[in-house]
Amino acid sequence: MRNFENVKKIVIKIGTNTLTKEGTIEIDTGYVSRIARQINSLLETGRQVVIISSGAIGMGADQLDLADKVKDTKMRQACAAIGQPLLMAEYRKSFAHYGVTSAVSKTWATVTP
Numbered sequence: 763m764r765n766f767e768n769v770k771k772i773v774i775k776i777g778t779n780t781l782t783k784e785g786t787i788e789i790d791t792g793y794v795s796r797i798a799r800q801i802n803s804l805l806e807t808g809r810q811v812v813i814i815s816s817g818a819i820g821m822g823a824d825q826l827d828l829a830d831k832v833k834d835t836k837m838r839q840a841c842a843a844i845g846q847p848l849l850m851a852e853y854r855k856s857f858a859h860y861g862v863t864s865a866v867s868k869t870w871a872t873v874t875p
Contacts, residue, residue, distance in 0.1 A: 771810040774801070778816040781849075787820040789852055798856035805862060813864075815853075821845030 776797065783790045801811050822841030823832050825848060832838050850864070857864045 769809065771812065772804060773812045773814065775814045776816065778820045781815070781817040782820055787824045789817065789821055789824070789849070791852060791856075794852050794856045795859070798853070798860060798862070802857070802860040802862055813853075815849065817849050818842045818845035821848045 778787075781789055781793065801813070804811055819832060819838055819841045822843065822845030825844050826841065828837075828841070832841050853864045
């Protein structure tokens with residue numbers, strides 16, 4: 763078994779299926795809150811955390827009431843543009859509960875205490 767005791771930076775990939783309620787494209791806010799709590803625990807140990815998150819297209823599709831998978835490239839881009847700020851708002855709200863600031867840079871987010 764590997765020893766991760768001295769790891770200083772942790773990268774976490776969170777997929778759309780993990781972020782959404784089972785069988786839907788609706789964000790699971792309870793799950794995002796649990797992620798924030800767990801990441802806050804990592805930050806308290808002095809580690810840096812980077813989140814790579816999917817979900818923007820799904821959140822945009824949910825906002826537009828598009829239940830089916832969006833396959834058209836232009837529509838996927840439109841859904842991502844709508845969903846990205848919604849997704850980041852959910853992360854910000856969950857992390858703010860712990861006094862943690864989150865920021866986004868294209869395809870990844872970083873959190874700091």
